[in-house]
Amino acid sequence: MSGGRRVVVTGMEVVSALGAGLDATWDGLVSGRSGIRPISRFDPSRIDSRIAGEVPDFDPGDVVDRKEQRRNDRFALFALWCARRAMDAAGLPGRLERPLAERTGVIVGSGIGGGTTFVEQVGVSVERGPDRISPFFIPMVIANLGAGQVGIMSGALGPNFATVSACASGGHAIGEAWETIRRDDADVMIVGGTEAPLAEALVGSFAAMRALSTRNDDPAAASRPFDAGRDGFVIAEGAACLILEELEHAQWRGAPILAEVAGYAATGDASHITLPAPGGEGALRAARRALQKAGMTPDAIDHVNAHATSTPEGDRAELQAIRTLLGDRAGEVSVTANKSMLGHTLGAAGAIEAVVTIQSLRHGIVPPTINLVDVDPAGDGLDLTPGTARRRPLRAALSNSFGFGGQNSALVIRRWDP
Numbered sequence: 541m542s543g544g545r546r547v548v549v550t551g552m553e554v555v556s557a558l559g560a561g562l563d564a565t566w567d568g569l570v571s572g573r574s575g576i577r578p579i580s581r582f583d584p585s586r587i588d589s590r591i592a593g594e595v596p597d598f599d600p601g602d603v604v605d606r607k608e609q610r611r612n613d614r615f616a617l618f619a620l621w622c623a624r625r626a627m628d629a630a631g632l633p634g635r636l637e638r639p640l641a642e643r644t645g646v647i648v649g650s651g652i653g654g655g656t657t658f659v660e661q662v663g664v665s666v667e668r669g670p671d672r673i674s675p676f677f678i679p680m681v682i683a684n685l686g687a688g689q690v691g692i693m694s695g696a697l698g699p700n701f702a703t704v705s706a707c708a709s710g711g712h713a714i715g716e717a718w719e720t721i722r723r724d725d726a727d728v729m730i731v732g733g734t735e736a737p738l739a740e741a742l743v744g745s746f747a748a749m750r751a752l753s754t755r756n757d758d759p760a761a762a763s764r765p766f767d768a769g770r771d772g773f774v775i776a777e778g779a780a781c782l783i784l785e786e787l788e789h790a791q792w793r794g795a796p797i798l799a800e801v802a803g804y805a806a807t808g809d810a811s812h813i814t815l816p817a818p819g820g821e822g823a824l825r826a827a828r829r830a831l832q833k834a835g836m837t838p839d840a841i842d843h844v845n846a847h848a849t850s851t852p853e854g855d856r857a858e859l860q861a862i863r864t865l866l867g868d869r870a871g872e873v874s875v876t877a878n879k880s881m882l883g884h885t886l887g888a889a890g891a892i893e894a895v896v897t898i899q900s901l902r903h904g905i906v907p908p909t910i911n912l913v914d915v916d917p918a919g920d921g922l923d924l925t926p927g928t929a930r931r932r933p934l935r936a937a938l939s940n941s942f943g944f945g946g947q948n949s950a951l952v953i954r955r956w957d958p
Contacts, residue, residue: 545786545787547722548798548799548801549801549898550629550783550798551626551627551796552780555618557882558575558882560595560596562899569881569896569907570905571929575593576760577592577759581594582739582740586744587743587744591753591755592774594738595777603621603693612685615656615735615736616689618734618888619734619779621779624694626732630783641697643726645729647716647720648730649705649712651886651943652886653681653683654736655736657677659742660739661673661674687700688700698725699720705943708806708890708941708948709733710892712947714784714804715949727785732779732780732781734778734780735776735885751814759774763850763879764911765877765911766848766919767915768914768916776884787800802835803830803951804833805826805833806950807948808948809821812946817857819864820864822942823858824861827938838866838867841937842934843876843936844862844938844940847942848877850879850880871921873922874932875924878907880908898953905929905930906931909925912924937953
């Protein structure tokens, strides 16, 4: 079922706890370097979990002037910075003009949107009164304004919206952009995910759910996907944007082609608000459907970039789904968990990990899963890439993303071979 227009990636950019820029993130991941540190964006002393993946030294000044920076939440600034640089990498003009503008759309996912602004302005209302709330409060908070601001900056006149599906938002954004191009509603899509959740009330809320690691005395070792000693995820901020483009359009432009998005599927668990369906059944159905739409079988998959947040039940269910999907080949496929170094960027995770997956395909390198000392029994016999990056030829990869509410995304990405 691989009919429809082919979709390739022609540009991409990342901001993460390992730094601003694709090279910083990729180099850090390959070297096995953790970006998890004590929280510095606010005083975390009242929270049980006091560590996070903060983006260091982020300065969007080359993309957004000081006035506009004050009128945008950090999640939107991440998106704007990544989108501008991804467009540059793809060889697109700084401002799109007709007819290209009409054939270019934007989808940027976010699980929370302008959460830090929300917390700040609610505090202003309580302490100083509602008449002191910023007039930019709503435009800074609502989750679709990441996509909206990218559209305004770029001049894109095609479909423009946000995906809001918790930690599957970035994966859904890429997949829905893929579908948009396949059905001929656009030739180019600026797509990604962004999140900036580092405010006391937001981090404290996840801590109240007992979802976060409390390994505060050793931040770099706190995010431990697949390890039997994992105690929760490490919250993080970051973003990634990709330029998706119809193949012939990209070739006509002479654009660099980095990879092909070959398949996508989304499923629901209909099971629990935070826990995955037993055995990872929803994740498994998403992966199988994505492969079917790609016209591929599980035998084509050499690598899985796992969602792997470092929660006890989530990791176990995903491992079960991977084992079931790959069958007898399960032990031959390299699995990695980027969140062991980046932390969990919520709605941005699927986009960041898609970019890393593309880098793996391009360079033939699978970044390691760090802090994996005592493998969960569910991972016995699987190649979880512990500790050290591995070089190996890669043809195609699966990138998983799952969200609270039982929302699953699966992307099949293929190495570009002219």
